[in-house]
Amino acid sequence: MSTQDTYRTDLADFLGINADRISLYWKGRVGLYAVLKAMGLGPGDEVILPAFTCVVVPNAILYTGATPVYVDINPNSLCCDVQSIEKAITPKTKAILIQNMLGLSYEVHEIGSLAKARGIYTIEDCTHGFGGKYQGQVNGLMSDAAFFSSQWNKPFSTGIGGMLVINHRALKEPLQKINATLVAPSFKDRVVLSALIWARTYLLKGYTYWTLLRWYRWMSNKGWVVGSSSSEELVGTTMPEGYVKGMSLVQCRKGIKSLKSLQKAMLLRKNNALKVHDWLVEHHKMCVPQPLMEDHAFLKYPVLVKDREAFIEKAEKARLPLGDWFISPLHPVKSSLVPWGLNINQYPHARYISQHIVNLPLEGDLSRLMNFLELYQNEIL
Ligand SMILES: Cc1ncc(COP(=O)(O)O)c(C=O)c1O
Structure with a gap:
């Protein structure tokens, strides 16, 4: 078996699916672009997505010629509600992106049912969610397709890298045609x-x-x-030139190795997340809502702080590896979001959260992190 096939088989075993449903890419975003093309998206079509994501997500939509239609997030789940998504649907809507945020998912089945009733495709953005579940179901298997990332800080890493899972059979053939056009990494x-x-x-x-x-x-x-x-x-x-790129052997080899320790890493992250969660509850801080905790495979633990720059500066001085992800509704773009068609004032929750969010590392020994939280607890919202 080739290294690529071994990696696809290992991924498939982890998810409990057949390896022929998995395609590998240089980055996760390429998987999103490929599936949008396989769905036949182009000019005149609309794709609904959260107004709190990574800029490469609307980029992939715009590269097909389709238009991103943003929906504000629910500040508790950091994901979009089914009602807000329903309001954004128009006759031009061809796909809805259901994003898993730092491991959190929300109303995935409700959004799926809504989309199915209207003949709209659903795609899970599982870039943060590999290995996790939502209401007992494996992330990435609840929609027509799902893309994952194995970039540096994701649930497991291949350096950079991504993959796509197809759950809707009709997408298989058009996807094969697109995959045949992938350029090889130089x-x-x-x-x-x-x-x-x-x-x-x-x-x-x-x-x-x-x-x-x-x-x-x-x-x-x-x-x-x-x-x-x-x-x-x-x-x-x-x-960018050379964007539609396949996965290299370097990445596959790293992926095969990383997957072997993933179960253990996930367990540690979950245990650490529960400790952080208990501390936040005890100190009356904002935290992940209890009903969402059960199946949540934490990648990082999101917290809100009064002054993010000052908080991060303190973390840097304490040599604590705090995450500064989602510092903008289209991370990491801090300048105007006009090129992506996003008017920040229309999405108050995404704007507020992106001004205050930091994410806590959940790897290794938590004692230094807990001391830090204790010391700067007045800075946490
Ligand atoms: C929410 C979200 N979607 C998509 C991506 C893109 O993943 P990749 O870097 O593998 O293309 C990221 C990257 O971190 C992300 O955070």
Whole structure:
């Protein structure tokens, strides 16, 4: 069996599906683009998505010629409600994106039923949710298709990387045609990614986190290393050259290895999340609502703070690897969101949450994190 097939089989076993439903890509966003194309989306079509996501999501929609239609999030679940989605449906709606946020899902079945009744496709954005469940069902198997990410800080990592799961049979054939057009990662792509994976494995420690993160972001901004996003993707809506790229062997090998320790890593994250949750409840802070806790496979624990910049600065001084994801409704774009058709004032929850959110790491020993929370508890909302 080829390394690619072994990796697909391992992924499929983890999800409990057949490997022929899985396609592998250079990044998760490419999987989204591929499935939108397989669904036949193009100019004149609309795709509903949360106004609290990563900018590469509306980019993938815009690259097909379709229009992103944003819906505000529910501030408790950080996901979209079925009612808000229903209001955004028009005769042009062709697909609805159901996003899993940091492991959290919400009203997935209700949104699925609504879409099915109207002949609209559903796609789960499971970039944060591999291995988790929602109401007893495996993330990624509740919609027509789902895309996943295995980028640096995702449930398991291949450096960067992504995959797509097809649940709707009719999508298989058109997807095969699109997959046949994938370009192979270049020699430089593979060498740089291997070097980054090595650096992350051997150099990334709690105390080197902030220095390495700054260095990585700076280098990827310059286009010198394989970045999570190219600078083009963060300033405009034109598809970068070589975007529709397949997965390399480097990534498959790393994925096969990472998957072996995923169950253990998930258990640790969940146990740590419960400790953080109890602390937040005890201190009367905002936390993940109890009904959503049960099946939640935490990637990170979201908390809201009064002054995010000051809080992150304190974390950096304490050498605590706090996450600064979703600092904008279209992370990480802090400038105007007009190119993506998003008027921030129309989405008050997404705006507020993106101004106050930080995410807590759930790996390893939590004692330093808990001390930090105790020390700066007045800063937490
Ligand atoms: C919500 C969300 N969707 C999509 C993506 C894109 O995933 P990838 O970087 O693998 O393309 C990300 C990336 O972090 C994300 O956070």
